[in-house]
Amino acid sequence: MSRPTRLFRKLLLVLSSCMISSIGFTALYLWLIGVTPPPGDPVFKVGGLPLVPLMIAVLASLVFGAFLAWYLSRPLEHLRWGLQRMAEGELGTRVEPLMNGRRDEITDLAHDIDGMAAQLQAMIAARDRLLHDISHELRSPLSRIQAAIGLLRQGSAPADAMVDRVERETEGLDALIDEMLTLHRLTAAAPVARSAVDVVEILHDIAADADFEARAKNRSVRIATPEHFVAQVDGDLVYRAFENVIRNAVKHTAEGSTVDVCARAGADGAQLEVVVSDCGPGVPPDMLEAIFEPFVRIEQHDAGRGAGLGLAIARSAVLAHGGAIGASLADNGGLRIRIALPP
Numbered sequence: 545m546s547r548p549t550r551l552f553r554k555l556l557l558v559l560s561s562c563m564i565s566s567i568g569f570t571a572l573y574l575w576l577i578g579v580t581p582p583p584g585d586p587v588f589k590v591g592g593l594p595l596v597p598l599m600i601a602v603l604a605s606l607v608f609g610a611f612l613a614w615y616l617s618r619p620l621e622h623l624r625w626g627l628q629r630m631a632e633g634e635l636g637t638r639v640e641p642l643m644n645g646r647r648d649e650i651t652d653l654a655h656d657i658d659g660m661a662a663q664l665q666a667m668i669a670a671r672d673r674l675l676h677d678i679s680h681e682l683r684s685p686l687s688r689i690q691a692a693i694g695l696l697r698q699g700s701a702p703a704d705a706m707v708d709r710v711e712r713e714t715e716g717l718d719a720l721i722d723e724m725l726t727l728h729r730l731t732a733a734a735p736v737a738r739s740a741v742d743v744v745e746i747l748h749d750i751a752a753d754a755d756f757e758a759r760a761k762n763r764s765v766r767i768a769t770p771e772h773f774v775a776q777v778d779g780d781l782v783y784r785a786f787e788n789v790i791r792n793a794v795k796h797t798a799e800g801s802t803v804d805v806c807a808r809a810g811a812d813g814a815q816l817e818v819v820v821s822d823c824g825p826g827v828p829p830d831m832l833e834a835i836f837e838p839f840v841r842i843e844q845h846d847a848g849r850g851a852g853l854g855l856a857i858a859r860s861a862v863l864a865h866g867g868a869i870g871a872s873l874a875d876n877g878g879l880r881i882r883i884a885l886p887p
Contacts, residue, residue, distance in 0.1 A: 560606050619643055619650045626657065635665040681720060681839060685713040723853040726784065727838060730860035741779040743816055743885060744769045744807065750787045751805050758794045758803070765794060769807040773816045775887045777865050782885070785861035788854035789820050789881050796824035797878065815867075816885045822878040832871045858883075 619642075626639035638661070640654040692709045695701040747769055755765035775782075793803040801823035809816055827835055834840050836859040839852040862869045867885040874880040 560610075616650075619646065619654070623650070623654060623657065626654075630657075630661050630664075635661050635668070637661065678724065678839075682717070685717050685720075689713045720853075723857060727853055727857050727860060730781070730857065730864055736778045736781065736864050738776040738778060740774050741777050741782065743773045743775050743777070743782060744771065746779065746783050747786060747805060747807060747818065750783065750790050754787075754790050754794050754803070762799050763794060763797055763801060763803070765790065765803045765805065767805040767807075769805075770809050773807070773809050773887070775816065775865075775885060777885070778861075781861040781864065785858040785883070786818070788858045789883070792854050793820050793822035793824070793879070793881070797822035798824060815887065818883045818885070819880060820883075821874050821880045823874075823876055824878045826873050826877045826879050827871070829873065832873075835871060836869070855881075 622639050622642040626637050626642075629637040638658045640651065640658050643651045643654055689710050692701075692706045692713070696703060696706040748767060751765050751767040758765055790803065790805060797803050803823075804821045805818065806821075807816060807818045831840075836855050838856040840856075859869050862883055862885065865885060867883060869881065869883045872880050872882070
């Protein structure tokens with residue numbers, strides 16, 4: 545016998561007992577105070593009470609109790625069925641439509657269960673997509689390493705060039721694995737080690753390094769910030785987040801243009817808002833959210849190398865600190881990324 549059926553029997557027993565007991569206690573009270581029903585037509589009586597009305601009251605109690613017990617136990621049976629289906633891997637199962645328009649706490653529970661199932665379904669889909677992307681990203685450099693080793697063994701290519709190629713690909717693999725581990729640590733909701741850090745100082749260090757490298761490609765980085773903004777953050781993660789965003793802007797900005805890094809503190813130092821704008825080709829409007837997903841590239845614009853993890857790490861690092869990050873198109877068509885970081 546299923547649990548909902550046992551619950552139905554228990555509810556029926558409790559509800560009917562309560563109703564019948566109320567009738568019995570009422571009769572006992574009337575008997576104790578010496579009140580008897582008025583005389584009437586001859587009918588069967590029990591303890592001075594007419595038998596037929598008493599039986600009608602008991603029957604009504606049973607019928608009403610049975611209906612109420614069914615009304616309460618039926619949706620629980622739907623919930624149990626749905627949870628069993630989800631446990632079997634059918635995460636597309638939804639139980640709220642089976643509530644038949646109910647508006648009570650059980651329906652709220654069904655809504656929460658459906659939300660949990662949808663979230664798990666999205667997480668599993670994201671995991672599968674991530675594993676597919678990781679395998680693709682690892683396969684490409686490994687294939688190039690194998691090709692270089694094959695050419696080296698055949699002696700059909702200069703040995704130094706092939707060794708350099710293997711070294712570059714190995715360094716790329718090492719960087720990719722480091723980024724994936726960082727992203728995993730952030731998405732695993734691990735606690736963030738916080739300490740007092742001057743975020744403005746971090747921004748100036750990153751901008752100085754990025755500007756030095758950008759000038760070799762006829763580009764530059766310009767920064768404007770308040771004097772200080774001290775926040776309780778993980779300095780390494782915040783550094784990685786801003787570095788990824790600024791270097792991504794330098795990478796895509798047009799030759800001869802400038803990347804602007806503008807920071808300003810909110811009222812009473814409530815948060816630090818940092819806006820990084822480039823003069824690049826931008827991204828399609830429907831990709832403004834997708835660029836923060838792992839391994840997402842805008843192929844027609846992203847001709848450079850990279851795993852596509854930089855902005856994903858930046859978003860995860862900012863969110864881990866309770867901040868916010870978003871992208872929009874600049875007036876000149878470039879990309880503008882706004883980061884809000886609490887103190």
